[in-house]
Every structure is written in structure tokens, then in C-alpha cells.
Amino acid sequence: MADWVKNGHLTAGGKSLEYACWGPAPSQAPTLVLLHEGLGSVAQWKDVPERLADMTGFGVVAYSRAGYGASDPVDLPRPLSYQTDEATGTLGEVLDALGIDHAVLMGHSDGATIAAIYAGSVSDMRVRGLILIAPHFFTEPAGLAAIAEAGRSYASGDLKDRLGKYHSNVDVAFNGWHDVWTDPAYKAWNVADVIDHWRIPVLAIQGTDDPYGSLAQIEEIDSRIYAPLETLIVEGCGHAPHHEKPEQTCNAIVEFCARLHRLEVEAVSLA
Template identity: 65%
Template sequence: MRWHAQPGQKITVDGVGLEVACYGPPPGKAPTLVMLHEGLGCVALWRDVPQQLSEATGLGVFVYSRRGYGASEAGNAPYATDYMTREAEDVLCKVLNAAGLGDVILLGHSDGASIACIYAGSVSDMRVRGLILIAPHFFVEPAGLAAIRQAGDDFRSGDLRAKLARYHDHVDDVFYGWHDVWTSPAFGNWNVADAIDHLRIPVLAIQGRSDPYGTLAQIDEIEARIYSPLETLVLEGCGHAPHLEHRGATAQAITEFCARLIRLEQATIALA
């Protein structure tokens, strides 16, 4: 894989071509921020955030579209209720290996934040040095389900399908894979909060107070269960995408968190 941000590059994981893009210094020159997208996201829907974060932090940034998303090859819809756990435990390590990454900081948004937390809490991978969780979810909330059902109405009879089709080659699989599993009766008891118990790396959690898909109960769950260092940022007047809605405050928190983490790692190495 060549380290560049030009579109059209793919890596192969389990025989499936996954769309990727890379920014800033390559592995070996600096740690890498690995960005894991939301339930309807992909490489392109991060917009210019990866480039901006690379410039602000001085780190490499690696983004990819999960199977079936964006320009990645066809997915595995309909999703099983444990699709985020499967992505974390069966796929993410292979992605990091295929990209040739060394030390990484996982940065996940929504579904991607849940996947990142599950990975850090259940897979022994010493490359993972820190965790940034944007609008994470660990359990189902009624308000979030209502927002997902509303998105279903918008997709069927509004303009949401047309908007998403600009970014996803398999737009119906993407949407209904996400929507149908979340709104299924079997998903009502979904809970992955036990992953928090096993975290042993610094964590930054960012949440919009007006997020329709999750309340501050998700952040409270982290605070109640975590044993490792935790920083939180709650943004007023902010919905589900702090990195797009409150770019400055979100980028500043991420940049400062990464800088502190790297200083701590360098100090530890010096003492050793």
C-alpha cells in the first residue's frame, strides 16, 4: 500500500477490497490516528477532517471504509446483532496489519467508536496507545431508536437515500443493514459496556449534548466503569457529529490529547 490520500486506493482483507486513504507521515515516522466511521459513514464522509487532524497533530492518519461502505467491495448485509463486535474482533487487526501500521491511536465515531472500544478492551494489541471516542454507544436508548426510525422514513420517502448514494456504491445495503438491525427486537438488549472494564490506555470521550442518537448516559457509563485515564468533552448545542459541527473545539481536544499521550510515552521511554 502506498501512503497517500489520493482516492481509489484499496487494501485487501479476507479477500475483500477496502477503500483507504492516508495523510501525513507514514508509519515509522510518527504514530497513526486510525479513524473508524459511523454506521452510515465512509472515507469520503469524514470530509476534510483527516487532513486537518494530521496537520494539527503531526501524526499520520489512516481512514478506511468498512466492507460494503463507500467504494469498498460488497458487504455482508443483513447484519447480525453482534456486527460491531465481529468487526472489532475479526477484521480490525487485519486492517491494521494490511496497512502496515505501527503505534496507533484509534479514533472512532458512533458505531466506529463502539468498534474501537471493543477492540481496545478485548484484543491484546500493544500497538494501540490511546482511544478517542466520538459519540460512542454501548447500549440501546429509546431516543436513539426513535432517531433511527425517523432516518428510515427519510430514506424511504425523503432525500436521505439520494444524499447517501453519492458516497456509497451499495447504498441500500449500507442503510438497511444499519437501520434494520438496530430496530430489530433482538437488538433491544445489545450492550457492549463490559469492554470499558478492560481498557488500560488513555481515553478521550467527546459527546454533543443534543445528540439525537445517544445521551450523556453513554459518557456516564464510561466514567462509572473505566480504570484508565479518561478525559471528556461535552459540547453544548452539538448533535451527533462534533468533528463537523464543532470543528475547532473537537480538533483542539483531539490535538491536545494526542500531544499529552505522546509526551507521556516519550517520558516513559526516557525513564526506562
Template identity: 65%
Template sequence: MATPMMQVELAGHTLEYDWWGPPPGKAPTLVMLHEGLGSVGLWRDWPEALSKATGMGVLAYSRAGYGRSSSVPLPRPLDYMTREAVDVLGPLLDALSVQSAVLLGHSDGATIAAIYAGSVSDMRVRGLVLIAPHFFTEPEGLEAIRAAKTAYEDGDLKERLTRHHDHPDVAFYGWHDAWTDPGFADWNVGDAIDHWRIPALVVQGAEDAYGTLAQVREVEERAYSPVEALIVDGAGHAPQQDAPEVVTPAIAAFCGTLMALEDAPSEAQ
């Protein structure tokens, strides 16, 4: 069992986290929310690259059951993403003294960020970067998730995940079994988009096996706040890994625009 960089006690769990770049109070914070099989370590060197590209502090944490964070009982509840958004994310920002933030999520993490922005009134959160978000189930995505079980049980996926998770079975089956539960077929959190009041950048790989461009259209059709969409040709479910030369500058430009708006004097001044 490896030792995490830093830990915080929250909601009955010990959560690992790490920080790159300036602390709160010195600059806004980019808060990274990992995918369904992700963790702090699986972001690899991207948080540092994002901090350098944006000038922001970057915070990443592993949700309970992932990385070096404490475990959770299985099965996970089918509304686990909503529970993370409502019960954990806000208290985490409080505990780590985040003052101004942009939420950056990938896959499940993007959905959690989207739910938070649509259900929690938090003036600290100034924008969203959603990479491969999902708001409803699609046959293509469910097929890919079922195929992942074969890779986990018969291939090398478990071995690869064990390098990054203290509880790999909890990480994998907590994700897989929720998504493939018959009760999950009708899952839909698109109404969270209706309540956004902050700008969003949505990034989607054109070849994503876990979600189609229908997820992006859902945002474009429902959001009242400004939305930018970046479709990355040739990229799969992790366009930040497949095409960092495209995705990182786009995120830096989006965050730069947000920060310029923050710093601009109001008309009243």
C-alpha cells in the same frame, strides 16, 4: 461507481482507504473508524485537518458495505460491531504496517474502537478518541434511527448517501435493520470498558439525538484507565462537524499528551 483512493484485500473483501500525513515509522497513526452511515469520503477534509493539528499520520477506511468497499450480504449480524473489531481491525493495522496508533471512532466506529481496546491485546494502540459512542440501546436513539428510514425512503437521504456509497441500500439497511431488530434491544457491550488499559477521550454533543450522556457516564464509571470527557454544548451527533473549533484542538491536545508520555524517558533510564 467511483474509484477509491487505495484498496486493501482483507477478510474476503476489498476495502478502500486513504492516508494523510506521515507514514508509519515516521509518526504515530490516528486510525479513523466511521459511523453507521459513514465512509472515507464522508469524513470530508477533517482527516487532513487532524493530521496538521496533531502531526500524526491519519488512516481512514470504509468498512465492507460502505463507501467504495465491496458489498456484504444482508441482514448484518446483530454483533456486527464486535465482528469488525475482532476480525477486521487488527488485520487491517497489520496489512498497512501501523506501528503505533490512536483509534478515533465516531458512533458505530467509536463502539468498534472501544470493543477492540477491551477485547484485543494490541500494544500498538496507545489511546482512544470516542465520539458519540454507544454501549447499549436507548429509546431516544432507536426512535432517531427509525425516523432515518422515513428520510431514506421518502426524503433525500438516499440521494445524499448514493454520492458516497457504491451500495447505499446495503449501507443504510445494514445499519437500520440491525439496530431496529427486536433482538437488538438487549445489546450491551459496556463490559469492554472494564478491560481498557489505555487513556480515552470521550466526546459527546449535548444535543445528540442518537445517544444521551448516559453513554459517557458508562465510560466514566467503568473505566480503570484515565478518561477525559468533552461535552460540546449545542452540538448534535457529529460534534466534529458542528464545532470543529472545539473538538479538533481537544483531540490534538489529547494526542499530544499521549505522544509526550511515549517519548518521556522511563525511570529505569
């Protein structure tokens, strides 16, 4: 992309995807690429992208995956491999479309898993680090129960109305996520082997009171990783530390990005 257009649509994975950018262009600074949760979108990051652009000096870009926000819809049901499909079939094209050549992938929940799969499955020297917020690599009974409860809230509570503010086709957004996770075959889903292949620094962030995933997800990273790992365990926090504990979470992200950038600069000077 010749110009760092602040918002619009790009084409990746055969779909038109909405995106928004903050801060300097890829030619001027590294770029934080934000990947949203299973019911998220560009707008649902709220003030986090602008805050991180200001605090890090990096460019920041967020996009809504197909089926979310103002991006193109998808056909349902989604395949059980939808997270791997997004990582291996679309994410690289997003980086291409935006002209990003020095990226840190920052994902939340499903987005963290997609970032993790990309880093462990695709050889892409543009990606220099991973920030994983509430990642999941395998299912847990409590998390599956929380998703089933979300389904009941969507059917008879106010969740549909709340999500409808952010998604052009809210039924596609919700059912595309919920119906995969509640499929009996999905209990066996496990992508933890991607951790074995990471060769870039990682910051993993997890709330202690997250109903969708436990510290077992972070312990899985720690037990398998061969790359540098930093962790932030946020006490008294649920599924979205960047919203629930923004100061603590954003400070950790900023410090991680600063260390990454300093290592890059030192490596260049030594070369």
C-alpha cells in the same frame, strides 16, 4: 505495507476495503486510525483527516468498512453482532495491512463502538489510546426512535439521494445499519463490559443534543473505567461534533494526542 500509499484498497476481513492516508508514514510518526459512523465512509470525514494530520503531526488513515463507500459489499441482513465482528475480525488486519505499529483509534458512533470493543477485547500493544466520538455501548429509546425516523426519511425523503453520493451500493450501506438497530432483539444489545478491560488513555466526546445517544453513554464509561479518562461535552451539538463544532473538537483531539505522545517520549527516555 512497504510504502505509505496515500489511497487505494487493502484486503482485510476477506474484503477489499478503500482507504486514504494523510501526513507522515507509520515509520515516521504515530498514526490516528479513523473509524466511521454507521452510515459513513472515507469521504464523509471531509477535511477532518487532513486537518488532524496538520495539527497533530501524526499520520492519519481512514477506511470504509465492507458495505460502505467504495469497499466491497456485504450480504444482508448483517448479524446483530456486526460491531463486535468488525472489531475482532477485521480491524487488526487493517492495521497489519497498513504497517501501523503505534496507533490511536478514533471512532465516531458505530466506529467509536468498534474501537472500544477492540481495545477491550483484543490484546494489541500497537494501540496506545482511544478517541470516542458519540460512542454507544447500549441502546436507548430515543436513539432507536431516531433510527426509525431515519428509515422513514430514507424511504420517502432525500436521505437516500444524499447518501448515494458516498456509497457504491447505498441500499446495502443503509439497510445493513438500519435493519440491525430496528430489530426488536437489538433492544437488549449491550457491550459496556468492554470498558472494564481498557488499560489505555481515553478521550470521550459527546454532543448534548445528540439524537442517537445521551450523556448516559459517557457516564457509563466514567463509572466503569480503570484507565485515564478525559471527556469533552459539547454544548448545543448533535451527533457529529467533529463536523458541527470542528474547532473545539479538533483542538481537544490535538491536545489529547500531544499528551499521549509526550508520555510515550518520556517513558522511552526514562527507560
